[in-house]
Amino acid sequence: QLQLQESGSGLVKPSQILSLTCAVSGGSITSGGYPWSWIRQPPGKGLEWIGYIYHTGTTYYNPSLKSRVTISVDLSKNQLSLNLRSVTAADTAVYYCARGGGRYANWFDPWGQGTLVTVSS
Amino acid sequence: QTVVTQEPSFSVSPGGTVTLTCGLNSGSVSANSYPSWYQQTPGQAPRTLIYTTNTRSSGVPDRFSGSILGNKAALTITGAQADDESDYYCALYMGSGISVFGGGTKVTVL
Numbered sequence: 001q002l003q004l005q006e007s008g009s010g011l012v013k014p015s016q017i018l019s020l021t022c023a024v025s026g027g028s029i030t031s032g033g034y035p036w037s038w039i040r041q042p043p044g045k046g047l048e049w050i051g052y053i054y055h056t057g058t059t060y061y062n063p064s065l066k067s068r069v070t071i072s073v074d075l076s077k078n079q080l081s082l083n084l085r086s087v088t089a090a091d092t093a094v095y096y097c098a099r100g101g102g103r104y105a106n107w108f109d110p111w112g113q114g115t116l117v118t119v120s121s
Numbered sequence: 122q123t124v125v126t127q128e129p130s131f132s133v134s135p136g137g138t139v140t141l142t143c144g145l146n147s148g149s150v151s152a153n154s155y156p157s158w159y160q161q162t163p164g165q166a167p168r169t170l171i172y173t174t175n176t177r178s179s180g181v182p183d184r185f186s187g188s189i190l191g192n193k194a195a196l197t198i199t200g201a202q203a204d205d206e207s208d209y210y211c212a213l214y215m216g217s218g219i220s221v222f223g224g225g226t227k228v229t230v231l
Contacts, residue, residue: 039222046210046222046223046224046225047159047167047210047212047222047225048222049212049219049220049221049222052218060217060218060219062219063219096166096167101172102155102172102173102214104214104218104220105218105220106155106157106172106173106214106220107155107157107169107172107173107212108157108159108167108169108212109169109172109178110169111166111167111168111169112166113166114166
């Protein structure tokens with residue numbers, strides 16, 4: 001059974017870099033050509049798609065975050081990573097990784113449990 | 122800017138039926154939007170219910186069904202149960218590799 005587990009710093013200072021990893025178990029990132037995605041949810045608010053990556057390294061990003069986001073993949077560790085630069089309090093959220101479905105991450109299934117990141121000095 | 126619209130809230134009686142919708146502020150939803158639906162209870166990660174308009178994810182009971190109604194995607198819960206009380210989010214594919222989530226609908230069962 002495919003499982004995803006997010007990890008990383010839970011507290012980041014404003015203007016610094018938010019870094020998270022998503023470990024994939026029960027299956028290989030290279031299998032099936034799936035897009036692997038990041039999605040976030042500010043406290044009390046809705047879901048926001050951040051972007052995704054294929055095992056080839058090809059990425060797609062939310063236009064509103066594109067200038068600050070980098071998603072990468074480490075095939076040797078079977079994990080993907082998220083870097084978000086120049087963070088502000090508005091980036092405080094639960095960050096989820098999920099496997100995308102369809103050719104362009106047209107849906108998301110399954111999801112990791114999520115990790116809360118707080119941006120504060 | 123494209124906005125995905127959902128009703129803020131809905132109330133349904135136990136055993137009743139409720140239909141949530143997912144639309145666009147400009148344009149129509151079609152199968153090419155690959156509508157998907159997610160259920161989320163407080164403190165939990167979203168659970169995938171429906172993808173590609175009407176395909177149920179593994180383990181999802183058949184009281185959840187998806188469709189296109191007019192120019193919107195729809196999620197129908199038939200025979201609502203107490204543990205269906207959750208937030209429901211839809212997502213639509215916009216093309217060019219981009220997906221957008223709706224703002225969510227809070228469903229109360231009472």
